[in-house]
Amino acid sequence: MHRNGAAPLRWRLKLALRTSAIALASFTFVSVSYSANTASDPADHFKTATPIKHVIILIGENRGFDHTFGVYKPKGKKQTISNILSKGIVNEDGSQGPNFAQAQQFQVSAQPNYYIGAPDSSKTLYGAGNLMPQPNTNGAPSAQSATGAPFQTVAQASVEPDIEAENVSLLTTGATGLPADVLDTRIPNAGNLPNGPFVLQGPDISDDDYTGDMTHRFYQAWQQSDCSIANASKTNPSGCLNDLFPFVMATYAPPNFTAKTGNFSQGNEMGFYDAEQEQASLLKTLADRFTLSDNFHQSFQGGTGANHFMFGTGDAGFWSDGNGNAITPPSNIANPNPKANTVNAYTADNNFSNCSDVTQPGVEPIVDYIESLPYPAEPNCVENHYYMLDNTNPGFLPNGTVVPAVQGALPPSPVRTIGDGLNEKNISWAYFGGSFNDAVILSNEAVAANPANPNLTTAALADPAHALGVAYCQICNPFQYASSIMGDPAQRAAHLKDTSDLITDIKANTLPAVSVGKPDGLLDGHPSSSKIDLFEAYVQNILDALEANQKLKAETVVFITWDEAGGYWDSGYIQPLDFFGDGPRIPLLILSPYSTGGMVVHSYGDHVSLLKFIERNWGLQPLTDRSRDNLPNPTAKKNDPYVPTNAPALDDLFEAFDFSQAVNQPYTN
Amino acid sequence: MNFCIAALFCTAFLISVPDATAGQDFSATVATTNEKGEPVATPGRVLIADHKVRLELPDFPNAYFLVDPPSGIAYFVKPTRRVFMDARQSSALAPILIVVDPDEPCQQWQAVALITGFGSEAHSWQCRRLELAWLGARDTVRYQAIAPDARSYDVWIDRALGFPIRVRAVVGVTVDITDIVEAPQPETAFEIPAGFSKFDPQGLIDRVKRSDVWVEQPHSQ
Numbered sequence: 001m002h003r004n005g006a007a008p009l010r011w012r013l014k015l016a017l018r019t020s021a022i023a024l025a026s027f028t029f030v031s032v033s034y035s036a037n038t039a040s041d042p043a044d045h046f047k048t049a050t051p052i053k054h055v056i057i058l059i060g061e062n063r064g065f066d067h068t069f070g071v072y073k074p075k076g077k078k079q080t081i082s083n084i085l086s087k088g089i090v091n092e093d094g095s096q097g098p099n100f101a102q103a104q105q106f107q108v109s110a111q112p113n114y115y116i117g118a119p120d121s122s123k124t125l126y127g128a129g130n131l132m133p134q135p136n137t138n139g140a141p142s143a144q145s146a147t148g149a150p151f152q153t154v155a156q157a158s159v160e161p162d163i164e165a166e167n168v169s170l171l172t173t174g175a176t177g178l179p180a181d182v183l184d185t186r187i188p189n190a191g192n193l194p195n196g197p198f199v200l201q202g203p204d205i206s207d208d209d210y211t212g213d214m215t216h217r218f219y220q221a222w223q224q225s226d227c228s229i230a231n232a233s234k235t236n237p238s239g240c241l242n243d244l245f246p247f248v249m250a251t252y253a254p255p256n257f258t259a260k261t262g263n264f265s266q267g268n269e270m271g272f273y274d275a276e277q278e279q280a281s282l283l284k285t286l287a288d289r290f291t292l293s294d295n296f297h298q299s300f301q302g303g304t305g306a307n308h309f310m311f312g313t314g315d316a317g318f319w320s321d322g323n324g325n326a327i328t329p330p331s332n333i334a335n336p337n338p339k340a341n342t343v344n345a346y347t348a349d350n351n352f353s354n355c356s357d358v359t360q361p362g363v364e365p366i367v368d369y370i371e372s373l374p375y376p377a378e379p380n381c382v383e384n385h386y387y388m389l390d391n392t393n394p395g396f397l398p399n400g401t402v403v404p405a406v407q408g409a410l411p412p413s414p415v416r417t418i419g420d421g422l423n424e425k426n427i428s429w430a431y432f433g434g435s436f437n438d439a440v441i442l443s444n445e446a447v448a449a450n451p452a453n454p455n456l457t458t459a460a461l462a463d464p465a466h467a468l469g470v471a472y473c474q475i476c477n478p479f480q481y482a483s484s485i486m487g488d489p490a491q492r493a494a495h496l497k498d499t500s501d502l503i504t505d506i507k508a509n510t511l512p513a514v515s516v517g518k519p520d521g522l523l524d525g526h527p528s529s530s531k532i533d534l535f536e537a538y539v540q541n542i543l544d545a546l547e548a549n550q551k552l553k554a555e556t557v558v559f560i561t562w563d564e565a566g567g568y569w570d571s572g573y574i575q576p577l578d579f580f581g582d583g584p585r586i587p588l589l590i591l592s593p594y595s596t597g598g599m600v601v602h603s604y605g606d607h608v609s610l611l612k613f614i615e616r617n618w619g620l621q622p623l624t625d626r627s628r629d630n631l632p633n634p635t636a637k638k639n640d641p642y643v644p645t646n647a648p649a650l651d652d653l654f655e656a657f658d659f660s661q662a663v664n665q666p667y668t669n
Numbered sequence: 670m671n672f673c674i675a676a677l678f679c680t681a682f683l684i685s686v687p688d689a690t691a692g693q694d695f696s697a698t699v700a701t702t703n704e705k706g707e708p709v710a711t712p713g714r715v716l717i718a719d720h721k722v723r724l725e726l727p728d729f730p731n732a733y734f735l736v737d738p739p740s741g742i743a744y745f746v747k748p749t750r751r752v753f754m755d756a757r758q759s760s761a762l763a764p765i766l767i768v769v770d771p772d773e774p775c776q777q778w779q780a781v782a783l784i785t786g787f788g789s790e791a792h793s794w795q796c797r798r799l800e801l802a803w804l805g806a807r808d809t810v811r812y813q814a815i816a817p818d819a820r821s822y823d824v825w826i827d828r829a830l831g832f833p834i835r836v837r838a839v840v841g842v843t844v845d846i847t848d849i850v851e852a853p854q855p856e857t858a859f860e861i862p863a864g865f866s867k868f869d870p871q872g873l874i875d876r877v878k879r880s881d882v883w884v885e886q887p888h889s890q
Contacts, residue, residue, distance in 0.1 A: 061881060139879040147872025155866040158750035159873070213879065304881035391884045448818060460870050462786050465729070465745045465759035467870030473882040521882035522873075529880030563881075 041552070043513040046427050048617050050659050052592065054556040055617070056502075057610055058517045058542065059311070059476070060535040061304065061526035062216065062566025065294065065585035068283060068532070070197070070571075072275040075288040075598030082294050082602070082642060084197060084272065084571055094199030094274045103196040103571060105132055105270070106226075107247045110343045114219065114336040114362045116369055117228025118244065126195040126246075133246040133266035134191055135184045135198070138212035139528035143175045149522050149530075150175050150210070159468060160522050162434050162499045164544065167537040171522065174209040174531050184212055184268075193267065197569065200271045200279075207279040213528035214249055214265030214567035218302035218389035219336035219346065219362050221567075221583055224248045224269075225301070225574060229372040235640060237374050237647075238576050242584070245269040245569040251344035252336075269569045273532070282536035282668065283589065286560070289665050291595040291656050295572065295642050296588035298564035299607040299628070300581040305391040305475035307563045311607035312417045312478020314627030316580050317388040317410055319352055322395065322402070324414030324483075326385045328354075332408060334389065335361035351390040355381035355579045366579055373576060375647035380578035380626060387580070391475050396486035397454065398436060398472065398496075399443035406453055412483040416627075418514070418611050419479050419495060421620045428512035430495050431479050432502035434520030434538075438469030471521035476563065499538075506545040511552060514614055517542060527566060543591075543667040554662065557592035559610060559653075575604055577628060577648045582606050590653070593662035602641035603651040604634045612652035693830050694718045698848040699726065699766075704841035715846060717832060718854040720768045726760060734763040735859060738777060743785045746861065753861050754868040757786045761820065762844060765836055771810050771828045782817050792817035799823075804835060807849075 043053045070084040071094060084090045088099035106123040107130075126132035144152045150172050151157040157171035176186065183191050186204035200211060224245045231239035246267045273279035275287075299310040309317045319329040335348035347361070356379075358364040367379045381387065393409040396402060403409040422429045433439070439456070445463055446454035460467040479485045479495065486492060499519065505511040518524070525535030539560060546553050563586075570584035588605070608628040615622065615629060622629040633651055634644035699713035710727040717723075724734040734756050735744045743756040743763065756763055764785050769777040775796035782788025795815040802811050802825060809825040816822065825835035827846075834846040877883050 141876065145872045145876075146866070147869040148876040149873075153866055155751040155864065156868060158747075158752055159868050161750075305884070391881060393884045457874055460874060462757050463759050464754035464757055464868060464870045465732075467754075467868075467873055470870070470874050471877050471882060475881070475884055521877045521880040524880065524882070526880045526882075529876055529882075 041509050041511075043428060043511065044555075046425075046513050046618060049619065050617055050654075050657065051555055051594065051662070052557050052617055054511050054513055054515070054552065055614060056511075056515045056517060056542070056546075056556060056558045058539055058558065058560045059308070060519070060560070060562045061524035061530065062564060062568075063525060063532060063562050063586065064565030064568035064570045065296070065572060065587050066197070066570045067272045067565065067568040068280055068587050069275055069287065069292065069294070070272045071199075071277070072284060072287065074292070074600045076600065077597075079598060079600045081292075081600045082572060085276075087571060089571065090197060090199070090272075092274075092276050094201060094272075094277070096194065096196070100194075100196050103270075103569070104243065105195055105246050105569075106243050108244065108344070110338065112338075114223070114338070114346075114365060116222045116226065116365050117230065117239070118226060132193065132195045132270070133250040134193055135187055135268045135271060136181055136212045136266050137176045137178050137184050138181055138214065138265045138268065140176045140180075140210040140212050141174075141528075142177065142179060144172065160520075162519060162523060163534070163537040163541050167540065170208065170531070170534055170537055176210060187271070193270075197270045197272050199274050201274055201277060207273055207532045210529075210531055211271065211527050212265055212268045213526070214268045215252070216303045216564060216567035217349065218300070218306065219334060219349075220248050220252050221301035222366055223252075223336075223344075224567075224569075225583070227369055227574070227576065229369065229374070232374065235643065236573060237643060238574055240574040240576070242569060242571065242574075245567070248344065249567070251342075252346050252349070254339065254342065254345040265567070268527070269567050271568070280532050280536065282533075282540060283560075283587070285668055286589050286591060288598050289596060289667075290592070291590040291597075291599040291601060293588040293590070293601045293603075293605060293653075293656065294585070295602045295604050296561065296586060296609070297572075297574065297604075297606040298562075298581065298583040298586050300564070301583045302389060302564070303391050304473070304563050306388055306580070307607060308476045309388065309415075309478050309481065310580070310628070311563075311610065312419070313415045314608045314611050314623050314629045315415055317392075317413050317415055317481060318382075318385040319388070320411050320414065322411035322483075326382070328384075329386050332392075333360075333386065337361045351388060351392050352386040353389055354384065354386045355379055356383045356385060363579075370576060370579060373647075377577055377648045380580070389580075394474055394477070394480040394486070396480055397443040397447070397456075398439040398469075398474065398480065399447070400486050400489060400492050401443060401447050401454065404453055410481060412487065413481040414483060415481070416623045417479055417482050417485065418614060418623065419482070419491075420484050421615070421623055422514060422618070423491075425618065425620060427514065427618050429514040430497050430501070430505075430512045431477055431516045431518070432497050432499050433472050433477055433518050434499045434523060435468045435470075435472040436496060437498040437500070438466040439472035439474070440469070441466045442469035468520065473518055473521060473524065476518045502542065503545045506542070506549055506552060509549065509552060511556075513618065525562075540668065547667050547669065550664070554593055554664065557590065557595070557657075560587075560589040560591070561607070561610075562586040573604075573642045575644060575647055575649075577606075577631070577650075590656045591667065592657065593664055594657040594659050596663040596665040599656075601656045603636070603655055604642065604644050604649060605651040605653060609651050609653050612650060613654065616652050616654060693768075693832075693851065694854050695830065695832075695849050695851045696854060697834075697846045697850065699724070700845045700847050701727070702843050702845070709842065715766060716854045716858050717768065717830075718856070718859055721859040722767055723854075723858050724760075724763055724766055726762060728760065734760065735861070736763060736767055736781065737859070738767055738781050738784070741784055743781060744861065746865070748862065751862075751865050752868045753865050754870075755785075761816070762836070765814075765816075765822065765824065766833055766846075768831050769826060769833070771826045771831055774812060774824070774826055774833075775814070778814065778816075788817040807834060809834065
């Protein structure tokens with residue numbers, strides 16, 4: 001298989017590693033000051049609790065912690081990490097470790113109703129003659145294309161503007177060379193992989209290849225986590241075993257589903273990259289130089305939309321009349337109970353549940369479990385509220401048009417966002433979405449063409465110059481759900497922007513105090529539709545801009561994280577907080593002059609920790625009386641920093657910094 | 670107009686272009702102003718050679734439109750990215766700023782509308798001749814023109830050039846073609862440079878549909 005990609009980024013990173021010694025020698029120690037810089041940066045005028053005047057949060061798609069940093073050794077002195085290498089599940093070369101059995105997966109016999117926490121008596125280990133479902137090419141592109149990624153030429157790939165020219169070639173590489181939805185034979189030993197995690201590395205596969213996707217939805221994710229208080233122990237008081245990942249993927253959809261509407265992802269959940277073998281090498285370099293959390297979690301069990309919503313609000317969205325009053329959705333109500341005569345095929349794999357009513361399908365097992373936890377977690381479900389559990393488009397188009405009801409979008413949401421909190425304090429903020437400007441133009445055209453049912457895909461086909469607007473992620477923007485933001489043209493203009501505007505703001509010293517960056521669908525790193533090295537290229541573009549503005553860099557923290565683990569298995573502890581989550585671990589990188597040295601922090605956090613950091617730094621209150629940012633910072637035993645002793649608790653990330661000393665560490669050069 | 674008639678009409682147009690405009694090659698500035706006459710964008714540029722149009726608009730920096738109605742071509746070119754694509758509906762102005770017959774401009778506008786997807790069998794340009802008028806030293810005929818998307822424009826067509834030199838939208842924005850210099854234009858300005866690739870959005874859409882960016886409308890229970 002021809003594999004010529006990734007050279008530009010890799011060359012740069014290898015060069016960066018070679019020169020790191022020089023970089024380390026050139027650290028600049030800066031005296032600590034919480035006062036404003038004297039230049040004209042408007043964010044300097046806001047009072048902050050720390051020297052940090054700017055937060056940039058970059059969010060990739062669908063990579064878990066062990067999937068990305070499972071084989072990573074911290075570079076900082078005396079640093080420890082919890083991953084599949086440290087646990088002996090795998091060796092440094094990705095092969096089976098002495099404790100490989102700790103990651104073994106089970107299948108479950110048919111049960112009468114939906115469950116989380118399968119009864120022990122129903123579980124059977126995968127093994128010889130009963131192979132764990134094997135990885136496949138679900139959704140990954142077979143070959144290069146003149147019209148879509150991976151493109152045939154760099155020229156074709158150049159429609160994507162949000163990476164540096166030297167990295168555009170990454171958009172031309174990584175096709176599987178295999179048919180759709182077949183065993184992924186690029187993975188060494190595929191077809192005979194043992195029961196546990198396997199490395200996505202070999203002569204025919206690396207982090208520069210598109211790989212098969214997997215379903216990552218709410219009820220499936222709870223079931224995969226296999227949480228039961230009967231399994232609880234001192235080190236795992238929530239009793240989540242994380243041992244049904246391939247089983248749920250292989251069974252929740254009836255066999256007549258197509259890959260497009262259902263699932264044939266099989267065993268992709270167990271794949272991981274080997275950072276010690278230079279996979280995801282930019283992320284590794286950043287971890288080597290700055291700070292990594294090994295106890296940061298997706299905030300919502302399941303997928304993109306709900307996790308971004310939780311990130312923006314500390315809460316879950318619900319179906320309403322568009323004026324803030326909860327009502328029952330006309331359709332799309334979930335029923336994960338198994339169909340008759342199936343092992344686990346969901347009756348209605350839909351998006352909404354009223355979790356205040358335990359008679360609703362799927363609700364009782366989760367509510368019972370939450371209420372059984374040995375700490376005061378509550379489901380946090382309000383009566384008669386149908387919560388958005390899975391991807392549902394916002395009730396506004398990117399241009400502010402209210403989406404007609406026929407399209408089934410979540411009606412305009414009354415849930416308060418961090419944007420509202422910042423607005424009340426007149427603190428600047430913006431959401432920078434990849435291809436947002438094109439999406440606004442497509443929205444204008446779609447509404448003009450058919451106001452009763454505007455279609456952005458039709459608009460994209462009619463306007464190739466702005467077609468990249470379809471790659472803008474609407475469900476990733478929590479503010480696009482909010483009436484308070486989208487219903488006000490001035491708010492939209494002030495706060496909703498494009499990636500290009502982020503670069504411009506960094507260069508022009510006009511960066512808001514709080515910035516959220518989300519790449520478009522080509523660069524977000526999502527399996528099958530993107531690659532992890534494309535997300536790295538997106539990050540590199542932004543970091544290079546920031547590196548060129550040293551004054552801004554000196555007072556900025558860049559948080560790099562993901563929306564969710566994307567269905568990838570993880571070995572970490574999960575602290576359930578309410579009906580909606582938490583879910584598995586995801587990486588969090590913390591880049592600032594005050595978080596250098598290859599440190600690893602262990603305090604328990606999730607997406608809402610980012611809200612808590614913002615709120616503490618700029619003196620904001622929790623968003624509402626029910627939002628998760630009300631939770632306290634964790635306390636933990638010295639010998640087990642991963643499990644909060646005061647659960648439910650979420651870290652505000654302040655402990656990841658040493659504000660007594662600033663170190664000007666280069667990002668990658 | 671049904672499709673067959675439209676097709677015949679297009680064919681006829683491809684064969685026969687307005688004689689009055691033959692040889693009227695020129696370059697000019699594209700200036701956009703608001704109701705108060707204040708500039709609302711940096712000026713663009715237009716080049717005309719033998720009915721071919723190269724249009725550089727401030728809304729599309731580092732890019733240009735190539736419209737060649739006799740060849741049935743309307744492209745959008747991004748030189749920095751070395752790609753070109755069908756212009757389709759990318760700009761409302763590109764399908765208007767073309768060489769037309771001053772006595773029957775709707776014929777040419779409709780032909781380009783069909784190329785760019787602006788028009789259809791059911792939706793065609795409608796033109797109403799209003800008056801003869803002088804714009805400075807230029808002899809024009811003014812039309813009310815209604816585009817297939819129902820947007821209305823007042824258009825002043827230079828009778829010698831056979832080219833719109835003022836387009837006023839109902840919302841108050843006016844586009845003026847100024848600083849006209851009649852001279853031969855370089856052929857290369859109207860060619861797709863060698864090595865440029867054509868971009869089609871369908872493949873992009875297909876790939877995006879594999880990601881979480883794409884949300885299918887809910888299926889019924």
